[in-house]
Amino acid sequence: MSLRVVIAEDSFLMREGIATVIGLDERLHLVGTSGSYDELISVVDEQRPDVVITDIRMPPSQTDEGIRAANALRTQYPEIGVVVLSQYVEPAYAVRLFEDGSEGRAYLLKERIGDGDELSAAALRVSEGGTVVDPKVVDALMQDHSRTKSSVLDRLTEREQEVLEQMATGSSNGGIGEALFISARSVEKHINSIFTKFDLEQSTDTHRRVRAVLVYLTEGSDDS
Amino acid sequence: MSDVRVLIVDDQLPFREASRMVVELTDGFEVAGEAENGEAGVEMATELRPDLVLMDVQMPGIDGFETTRRIRELDDPPHVLMMSTHESGAFEEPALAAGAFAFVPKSAFSMDELEAAWANAHRDASA
Numbered sequence: 001m002s003l004r005v006v007i008a009e010d011s012f013l014m015r016e017g018i019a020t021v022i023g024l025d026e027r028l029h030l031v032g033t034s035g036s037y038d039e040l041i042s043v044v045d046e047q048r049p050d051v052v053i054t055d056i057r058m059p060p061s062q063t064d065e066g067i068r069a070a071n072a073l074r075t076q077y078p079e080i081g082v083v084v085l086s087q088y089v090e091p092a093y094a095v096r097l098f099e100d101g102s103e104g105r106a107y108l109l110k111e112r113i114g115d116g117d118e119l120s121a122a123a124l125r126v127s128e129g130g131t132v133v134d135p136k137v138v139d140a141l142m143q144d145h146s147r148t149k150s151s152v153l154d155r156l157t158e159r160e161q162e163v164l165e166q167m168a169t170g171s172s173n174g175g176i177g178e179a180l181f182i183s184a185r186s187v188e189k190h191i192n193s194i195f196t197k198f199d200l201e202q203s204t205d206t207h208r209r210v211r212a213v214l215v216y217l218t219e220g221s222d223d224s
Numbered sequence: 225m226s227d228v229r230v231l232i233v234d235d236q237l238p239f240r241e242a243s244r245m246v247v248e249l250t251d252g253f254e255v256a257g258e259a260e261n262g263e264a265g266v267e268m269a270t271e272l273r274p275d276l277v278l279m280d281v282q283m284p285g286i287d288g289f290e291t292t293r294r295i296r297e298l299d300d301p302p303h304v305l306m307m308s309t310h311e312s313g314a315f316e317e318p319a320l321a322a323g324a325f326a327f328v329p330k331s332a333f334s335m336d337e338l339e340a341a342w343a344n345a346h347r348d349a350s351a
Contacts (some may be wrong), residue, residue: 001327011331016242087311087331110331111309210314 002029003127006047008054008069009033010039013027014110018053018085020088021116028123037065044073044080051081051123055110056093067096074100081126083119085110089140094133106132125170131213132170152215155197163190168213228342229256231302233265233276233291235283239309239330243278250335253342262291269295274302276342279324280316281308289322296323307333313349 005028009015015033022028028051032043036059042108044052052073057064070082081104094107106122112134113119122132153161159180166176173187180187191209194200198215230247233257234240240258241351247253256274259265262285270275277295281288292304306319311329326346328337 012334013239013242013330016245017238020238020241109238113238114309116238185226 002027002063003050003123004029004031004047005051005123006030006032006034006040006043006049008035008037008043008052008058008066010035010055010058013023014055014085014113017113018119021113021119022123024116025120036060037069040065040069041072048077049080050083051083053083053085053119053123056084056086058088064093064096067093068128069099070097070105072106078104080104081123081129082106083108083122083126083132085113086134086137089134089137091137091140094137098131098213102131103129104131106130107137108132108134111135130170133168133213138165138168156194157222160190160194160197164194164212164216167191167209167215204221225252227252228276229254229272229274231259231265231268231272231277233254233259233262233268233277234280235261236280239280243307243333246333246335246338250338253338262286262288262294265291266294267303270298274299276345277302277304279283279304279306281306281310281319281327285319289318291316292319292322292324293299303342305341305345327343 005022007015007018007030009018019030022030033046033050034040034043040054054066054069057063058065066084070084073080073082083106085108086093087110089109097105104126106126107121108119125132130171156164162180163176166179171179173184177184177187194212198212200212226255230253232240232243234243235303239339244255247255256272257268259268279288288306292306295301295304301321304324306324306327308315309330311331316327328341
């Protein structure tokens with residue numbers, strides 16, 4: 001059965017671009033579109049989709065409607081996954097999106113619309129409760145971090161930082177191993193070390209993973 | 225008066241489809257063709273003789289700036305409107321230098337924008 005998707009985007013071209021991506025993927029099915037915060041909430045109430053793909057800046061204020069909607073939906077419909085699309089790399093918005101929990105949330109740049117596969121993959125992942133952070137956002141956070149004088153991230157070795165960077169983009173242990181050319185066992189070792197250094201030894205594995213990524217996002221954007 | 229014939233040059237299918245929809249929904253405009261890269265864009269501009277080209281900036285192979293330069297070197301060349309997903313003001317100057325009459329971010333492109341851009345292209349051309 002295909003996932004039911006609602007789009008929230010006030011730009012006609014972007015909205016049609018996203019609709020094309022959905023139309024081309026048989027795993028996704030478009031059930032509604034909206035062009036403002038209020039419209040989005042009303043379409044979601046009506047359609048109860050599996051996934052919402054939303055722009056950040058929409059009417060009425062053209063500031064942070066997408067982030068506010070994602071956070072409001074977490075309370076009202078926690079089962080709905082949300083992919084937030086951002087025109088620019090804005091770490092502060094990413095942190096706001098994930099601060100109350102990163103389950104079922106993705107933060108992607110709009111340029112990913114053009115490469116439909118990445119947008120589709122993010123929609124599928126959030127529908128399963130997963131998290132996706134655009135690699136460019138992760139890069140920006142790392143650069144911000146390199147300008148930060150002190151941070152809990154400094155406790156990590158260079159390799160552990162690389163592993164955490166991969167974790168933030170939603171990679172599995174296998175994927176991290178392939179990306180960094182190290183064994184799955186090494187990945188596990190590094191991740192356990194990250195959990196220890198972040199004092200996350202007591203939580204469940206999924207929760208620790210999410211928390212580690214959140215520490216990374218928050219610390220990385222402190223001095224931005 | 226016959227419709228304004230538009231060639232769409234963009235390597236990304238979702239944006240080609242979305243641009244096609246904008247053109248088809250705008251009175252007085254029709255799609256003459258779609259090209260997936262700059263090289264094909266130059267060929268199709270030569271063969272189809274469109275009135276207007278919607279040109280993406282970033283493409284593999286020759287980019288939108290170079291493609292625009294080549295198209296503008298044709299005899300009686302079409303007007304070129306450059307577009308990008310990025311809203312960078314940094315694209316405007318090189319777009320104009322390459323021979324485009326304007327640059328618009330894709331997020332701002334719509335039926336109204338197409339009509340306004342075409343009117344501006346004519347006003348500038350006749351000025």
